Amino acid sequence: MTAPGAPPEPLVDAPSAPDEWVRALSATGVERERATARLHEMLLRVARAEVRRRGARLRISGPELDDLAHQAAADAVLAILAKIGEFRGESRFTTWAYKFVVFEVSGKIGRHFWSQPAAVLEAGDWDRLPDRFGLDPARESEWRDLVRALRRAVEQELTEHQRQVFTAVVVDGVPLDALVAKLGSSRNALYKTMFDTRRKLRASLVAHGYLHEKPGRRP
Known part of the structure; x- marks a missing residue:
């Protein structure tokens, strides 16, 4: 079982080395689709953990919280696919990929805060x-x-x-x-x-x- 705050355990059948991730995600057809699905599943686990950790202060819960996680994971996958050619193997591929989803979670939670009526604050109470x-x-x-x-x-x-x-x-x-x-x-x-x-x-x-x-x- 993964310890709280630690990266999730690798998925079964997922690429096990950085160059395998890059090759699979840069491929075409079924191979790319399968690698993309595995990447999304991995990032969704990270996104759900992050929104649970950060969402408490914003009073976000239930379906709304899970929806933010899905949005963050989906957008992170798109960003990774667009920048897959920039990965240089200087760190684990999963470590590089996690940064994308954490960034997406931060942005989505931040924008969610300002979209709520309660976010209209008095100037310095x-x-x-x-x-x-x-x-x-x-x-x-x-x-x-x-x-x-x-x-x-x-x-x-x-x-x-x-x-x-x-x-x-x-x-x-x-x-x-x-x-x-x-x-x-x-x-x-x-x-x-x-x-x-x-x-x-x-x-x-x-x-x-x-x-x-x-x-x-x-x-």
Whole structure:
């Protein structure tokens, strides 16, 4: 049985080496059809695992979730067939193929988020921030000051792009896949933006006495 998060086990009768996959998918007639069907089955398993993992935050379930998985697998197969000549054998064929379906899942989940009426968010609902972080109601005056200071730092210290990403992800709780789809960016690019943003905000809060700098650490 495949461990959670691990690539699915190879399918019976599927090509066992990268060059066999390339040859079979580049062939014509029945051989190509069979290889394409096996590829789709393999990618559908990956897509279903990915949409289950990511769909919980978007409250997607049942037939709708499975439909997204089927769409992602089908589009990934088409993309792989179109680019089969670009595969150079520098990694396992399945590893290369999985990247296509994961990319398709990310895009489809992201677009699905913005297609829902609930995705129409207020611009920066800061009043909900303490609840989202589970802050202690008994220390309301303390964290209210911190939230106000954080908001000032966001408005004064960040670039427009950093402010947009921080507000969407942290304040409004927009899933990263959805923000990638909206901005036409990538997960890695947004991770880098959030890293730089957190560093700026922490430095500002430390400088104004709202946080204490850890010994030996630079903002």
